[in-house]
Amino acid sequence: MSMTNRWDATALAGLGEEMYRWIERLYPLCRSITGAGVEDTLAVLREQVPLHIERVPSGTKVFDWKVPREWNIRDAYVKDPTGRRVIDFHANNLHVVSYSRPVHKQVSLAELKAHTFTIPEQPDWIPYRTSYYAENWGFCAAHNVVNALPDGMYEVCVDASLQDGHLAYGEYLHHGYSEEEVLFSTHTCHPSLCNDNLSGIALNAMLASLISQVQTRYSYRFLFIPGTIGSITWLSRNQQRAQSIKHGLVVTCVGDGGPFRYKRSRRGDAEIDRAVEYVLRHTGGAYQISDFSPYGYDERQYCSPGFNLAVGSLTRSSHRQYPQYHTSADDLGFIGPNWLEESLSVYLKVISVLETNQFYVNKFPFCEPQLGRRGLYDDVGAHPDPNAFRMALLWVLNQSDGEHALLDIAEKSQIPIDTVAEAASALHHSGLLEMAAARP
Amino acid sequence: MSMTNRWDATALAGLGEEMYRWIERLYPLCRSITGAGVEDTLAVLREQVPLHIERVPSGTKVFDWKVPREWNIRDAYVKDPTGRRVIDFHANNLHVVSYSRPVHKQVSLAELKAHTFTIPEQPDWIPYRTSYYAENWGFCAAHNVVNALPDGMYEVCVDASLQDGHLAYGEYLHHGYSEEEVLFSTHTCHPSLCNDNLSGIALNAMLASLISQVQTRYSYRFLFIPGTIGSITWLSRNQQRAQSIKHGLVVTCVGDGGPFRYKRSRRGDAEIDRAVEYVLRHTGGAYQISDFSPYGYDERQYCSPGFNLAVGSLTRSSHRQYPQYHTSADDLGFIGPNWLEESLSVYLKVISVLETNQFYVNKFPFCEPQLGRRGLYDDVGAHPDPNAFRMALLWVLNQSDGEHALLDIAEKSQIPIDTVAEAASALHHSGLLEMAAARP
């Protein structure tokens, strides 16, 4: 896999800045699970990745659900008795509850407050709220602002439409040597929130762009979908194809400075689980591993018992784990180019482990073959770490019985997987190994 | 299982006192492995539980053993040279070695001492001794008493009979929806000893009485049998039926104030083992768990390799673990109504876990089903712990693949099993789950 070593720190330099600039462009768009904000977002991403855009009509049955009507919003505000806009969608699109039904009327302060969400503990932050499946109207605002409103009648206006239309999502498939797939899925339904999930969108697009430039063992599928209903829709339309997904990650919350957190797939010991944990263990920084739980992001759907796909979630500060979560404080200042670049690097290392993790079979399994007369000791001498390489040759020969892939051997021998892979490659070229099919 | 919640602390109030009063009545009776003391004990228990009394003739072959002759005792004493009763069966029935053969003669002090057991380390306590299978005569007495006896000739008398008769035991079967059984077995062969085992007898009778009043999933079998020979006899006569016993506990030593001790079944990871450990882990107090060993009480027979039943033993201070064990100090003052009631509560919680621990299968396994339109989020709002209940809904749906029963889900999710069961019940009523057969 020449790609394995292609993405070292030098190669990635500047890509964090690039992702950050994409996020700056996408930040003002008012995304939801349907509507123009999503379409506009996908259009920006198509500048980087040749995404295929799928549009599924409202009302389409997807497993136990129906694709909802399309929500589009033009304006939303609250005017105080003097006519001043005290809550203004154009100032921050979090101000309107996502999927709020249209409304335009005068209401008392009491009624206004009954329809307005605030965070008393963080009185300057605007919360993010949705009402996808219960028809309602509502606003979100800073507690300090709402608290200071004088008594009187207020004009409330949500100039939105909720009509039959489409649910749109973006998809890009990179073909590898194998039709077995690695899935990277990110949700596109959040409005002006940066870590959750413009960071995931940008990282997923950058991964797709980088992978599109190399030859790979696996095929790679990148999904840009609204949360929950999007993955349900995709899985409903691709029930057979989903069986080709051998490994996957839900990409979200990768732009802040927190430690990496890996939430295992429902299987718990899938190859993706071992690959991510291997990379985090050897990356140097602090990290956390947690078992699967049926809460969080789209891993809930990929890991539903009927699919039980090997899909985990690799994040930094994630779902409900940081105070800025789902508030206006999850803004452009909360994330940083360096952290995005670091996350990109970890994701690429995971890909590298998956690509590398072949099964080989020793064609000379009875006693050790003679390495010297095949020039392999010359390779040892030429290697930057001759001792590790020599041991890697012996380990690969000894363990390549069809039961151990290279990641197994790296873990058993405590030799870096790159060195193990180099040894396997040398032995393969010498005719001592042959590639074997992965275990079913 | 409405029964699950029926036995809270309020419902149990006073039952400890009631068990203690039964024990006070049973304390003076001279039980052994056969004879009138056992019959009288079973007669008292029949006032509480409609026990069926089985009587098996002496000489009946039971596996490698034979039912012994019946031992009945009327009097036993040692008179000193002045004619005073210095050891008197009527003062404490521990004074005679159980199954002592009849004797009436004059013996020297030396011969008397050769036939008399004492505990030098506890000079005021009378030990408990038996001689079931080696014919002999003997007395037990306080070391201080025997030590002070003057030289001279002593009249020893054991007015007992050892003749063909019967081995009697009590049995009560409560029929549940299923013919699969839960066994509670207690030994009835000890004379005036309270923790070992009037406490077990009383608790077993109380359990039988309570279970007889409710509808249950499992059938429940309560045995009141002499130790060793009784379980061997029952198993010999019920070899086929024993295969229906899915879970079981040997009930003994449950009246003192020591921490709970659970000795696992020979299988070690049977459902009963996991259920008891779950209850003890969530009960609050200290407890001890030990692996099976082939020593102790009737679990030795239930867990013999030919049966290997899932039978553990749930006790407090048990077999050889307390100084008062098998001495006159294991008396009415060593046990207490509050401790009996606490033990009862733990046993009932174990029953509740067994009754609750169903397998369900998610009928909508592909992605999550939509909970809102089935009113399940309203159930969430109405629950005393809405967060736990919401998570329990998701966990049950995710894990109900036929591989995980509710106890598995409670342990994985760390949500109380009662909440998990409530969620399963709500999902079942909504048509999202169906019950599945337990794994074989």
Added chain:
Amino acid sequence: MSMTNRWDATALAGLGEEMYRWIERLYPLCRSITGAGVEDTLAVLREQVPLHIERVPSGTKVFDWKVPREWNIRDAYVKDPTGRRVIDFHANNLHVVSYSRPVHKQVSLAELKAHTFTIPEQPDWIPYRTSYYAENWGFCAAHNVVNALPDGMYEVCVDASLQDGHLAYGEYLHHGYSEEEVLFSTHTCHPSLCNDNLSGIALNAMLASLISQVQTRYSYRFLFIPGTIGSITWLSRNQQRAQSIKHGLVVTCVGDGGPFRYKRSRRGDAEIDRAVEYVLRHTGGAYQISDFSPYGYDERQYCSPGFNLAVGSLTRSSHRQYPQYHTSADDLGFIGPNWLEESLSVYLKVISVLETNQFYVNKFPFCEPQLGRRGLYDDVGAHPDPNAFRMALLWVLNQSDGEHALLDIAEKSQIPIDTVAEAASALHHSGLLEMAAARP
């Protein structure tokens, strides 16, 4: 197994001294992977053990290798410009690189140094070097000696022959009741080095001598072979027979005072692994256990994936783990008779566990059989540790279901395996147990 108890400390007294005397005789011989030094060594061993000597012609194909030409050396020296022997094979046979090709010429000091190995960190020690498969000539010497050599021309001479001949090894097979074999393999290719591996040679010969005097359950095969090429040769010629090897140890580095080190077989949980760990755990001293790695001694070949034999390596200070390793400091002063005797004792205990570790099946698996009427309680009374013996009777009966061998039972019950074996023997004689075949 009467042999189990035959080798207590008293019986072994003096055997350490005996092994040490053998080592003193073998120390001066210049062994290599072929040649007269090996033949002479085997001749000395045949005084103790009726070894069969195999001679395999040079050029014979053995798996991926060929048996090398035979190397014989008569003299080797370096003379300084004054004609003085400054490096002299007759002073220490480590001075010549093993398999050095013949040479006799004048060289400059610079060329001499290019062909001479020293250890700068240990300037008084002579290193041990070989060049089996790359034709070359060379010397080894103390760094201080070489460093002090004045400029000038030096006469170098290796009076050796490298010609078609034979590879010789010694083999002794002791026939037991079973054709299943226990393998003890030691390497004979090292010249004047004591711990590595005259200690292993002497211990292996002593084991063979002792085993030859007793009747055993297993057959025992003792190999005295040159490292690597010897085990490859033996395995190549005995590919079918190797399947009879059920347990094995590579015997080396057993003469120094370091703690015991056990390197597990590639299987990791083979019976030999459990037996050695059991013995070390109960021996009292410190010890170390490590997983298999494909480096070290002939376990590399026995544990190659095509064979994957249950062969571990039980040593003291071993391969690369002590500064004297492969230097002239691994001499007669580095090892000691007491340590050899201690190692012998541990090896014999391992053999005892293997011999003892039978499977039995309880013929009375339903409930406990009655021990008293078979006189087994009399055996209890007669045993030096009656409590342990009584418990052992119960444990053996309970666990002898065909799934647990005596070592399993010893580990579960924490009763010494000798007591467990005595109980099994008593139960067997009483007709309660029958022997079962080992699990395949």
